[in-house]
Amino acid sequence: MTHLVVVGASLAGLRAVEAVRRDGFDGEVTLVGAEEHLPYDRPPLSKEYLAAEECPDPRYREEETFAGDLDVELLLGTPASALDTAARTVTVGDRTVSYDGLVIATGAHARTLPGTEHLEGVHTVRTLDDAIALRAALRGGARRLTVVGAGFIGSEVAAVGRKLGLEVTILEALETPLARAVGERMGRALTHLHRRHGTEVRTGVAVEEVLSADGRVTGVRLGDGTEVDTDVLVVGIGARPATDWLEGSGLTIDDGVVADETLAAADGVYVAGDVARWPNALFSDVAGGTMRLEHWTSAADQGGRAARHAVDPAAAKPYETVPYFWSDWYDGRVQFVGIAPDDGDEQIEVVAGDDAQGGPFTAIYRAGDRIVGALAVDMPAEVMKYRRLIGARKTWGDALELAEQRRAQRAAKAQQAAQQAGEQRGEGA
Known part of the structure; x- marks a missing residue:
């Protein structure tokens, strides 16, 4: 060799x-x-x-x-x-x-929309050159950003757009964004994050045509005939x-x-x-x-x-791993470990926080009697503990036991913090 x-x-x-x-x-x-x-x-x-x-x-x-x-x-x-x-x-x-x-x-x-390769104002985000061009576009006087695809890359770009003060619209072909990656219920929960920060999310829509004038994008026409005006169009439809x-x-x-x-x-x-x-x-x-x-x-x-x-x-030895990824949206972090089975929402349990408004929360996923995945929004201390259980092929019961332990620890910590705050107020009085 x-x-x-x-x-x-x-x-x-x-x-x-x-x-x-x-x-x-x-x-x-x-x-x-x-x-x-x-x-x-x-x-x-x-x-x-x-x-x-x-x-x-x-x-x-x-x-x-x-x-x-x-x-x-x-x-x-x-x-x-x-x-x-x-x-x-x-x-x-x-x-x-x-x-x-x-x-x-x-x-x-990065996948692209056919016919847009040479159209000014249309971007993907895969390479450093892509990012340099998009960075300039977002800071070049643009007011409206449209993102095709509500996946993690598209969601991150949308969050940046809002931070920079742009009007942001996300167009997603699926009825529930990220349903294939994290399941229907969790997809709805993550969509709340966008709407909570003023991003418009349109689901179940298809881009019929990219509109342009003088070689520059001006908007998109959807399958139902609706037109969305834009200054910058980011295509985030996978790779x-x-x-x-x-x-x-x-x-x-x-x-x-x-x-x-x-x-x-x-x-x-x-x-x-x-x-x-x-x-x-x-x-x-x-x-x-x-x-x-x-x-x-x-x-x-x-x-x-x-x-x-x-x-x-x-x-050479067999390679196995617990998948892990993170994604920064707005002022928070989304983390996922393992896999999301296709068995429906009944295989998911929220074990910390509340997913109704997009977080903070932690949810775990099961397949049979095993824990196989975990999703956390703004709870960074939680997800890696479940990753260890998944890697060790632990049972669903083991995961629920850990969830109860973590719940008790958080409650004790909150009680201690409240007690300390009370003592400080007493000293101040």
């Missing part, structure tokens, strides 16, 4: 490089990236990067770190265009790069795995690169991050099939695992 090639210079790719160097791998390492930018942090692009008065630097490492401590050859600005698993080569521009081990971490591309370059490679492509439980897609080829589809054994008895995650924590973990397996296949 003398040469590891990592295709994809984002979080998963960076963690792949760092992991093998940390473990003492002294062979060649090449990192290929489609963008000219050094690896950077994507989650803030739809949140802090848009909202901050001054642009924060999202780069993970300086260029000197790659050339020095990591001893990595960087091939940035040109995407990989082909993979030959028989010859063990990757084509990058006019160059053919040979590998002994390969990690595919090419991520995903598709970046797999086009793998056509003819012999790898199995099915909404991502399909891999086995060790993240192996072929001999010497491993996958990580948003492009990876693999069987997560932790949920095989309750969900079955394979899963593909678009989460920061999964990408970071998978990148290191995939690279270690690539340089030492004999030591």
Whole structure:
């Protein structure tokens, strides 16, 4: 094993490089990236990067770190265009790069509305260049922001728009936003967050046509004929795995690169991050099939695992994880761990707070007799405790017991705080 090639210079790719160097791998390492930018942090692009008065630097490492401590050859600005698993080569521009081990971490591309690619004022948020352009648009005199898609990216952008003082409308095709991600009841609860902060949310609507004048977006026409005027249109309708370059490679492509439980897609080829589809054994008895995650924590973990397996296949072990993601909306935080079964609201129980007005609250999800998920809004101390239960395959009864313990702890803490406040008032008198 003398040469590891990592295709994809984002979080998963960076963690792949760092992991093998940390473990003492002294062979060649090449990192290929489609963008000219050094690896950077994507989650803030739809949140802090848009909202901050001054642009924060999202780069993970300086260029000197790659050339020095990591001893990595960087091939940035040109995407990989082909993979030959028989010859063990990757084509990058006019160059053919040979590998002994390969990690595919090419991520995903934002989905767009057909016909809007060259229309000024229409944006997606996936890359740093996307965020730079949207940041300028939101601060360029715009008064109205329309977001197509009430998913987490769209919701984050909507929240930033309100913070900047824009009139914000979200258009969502589903009757309940985020129902597929967190369930119907919790989707309704999260929608309350938007409306509470003055964001208009229209559900069960489809964009029929994007309206424009002189090459610039002016609004959208919905399926019922209604028109929504806008200055900036953000499309947040999901992402598709970046797999086009793998056509003819012999790898199995099915909404991502399909891999086995060790993240192996072929001999010497491993996958990580948003492009990876693999069987997560932790949920095989309750969900079955394979899963593909678009989460920061999964990408970071998978990148290191995939690279270690690539340089030492004999030591490869099954990879399982409890999915975790967070999303910042307005002045609060939404956190989710695990999975949300498709069994309906009866499989969800709110164990802290009140979801009727959007929070704060914590809800847990069951599948059979197991706890498999937890959602928290503005209760950051709660969700990770349930993540540990999910990872340990604990029962629903265990989860309810923890919920009762946490309820008692919060009550005791509140009582203590009230007592201290009373004593201070007494001293003041």
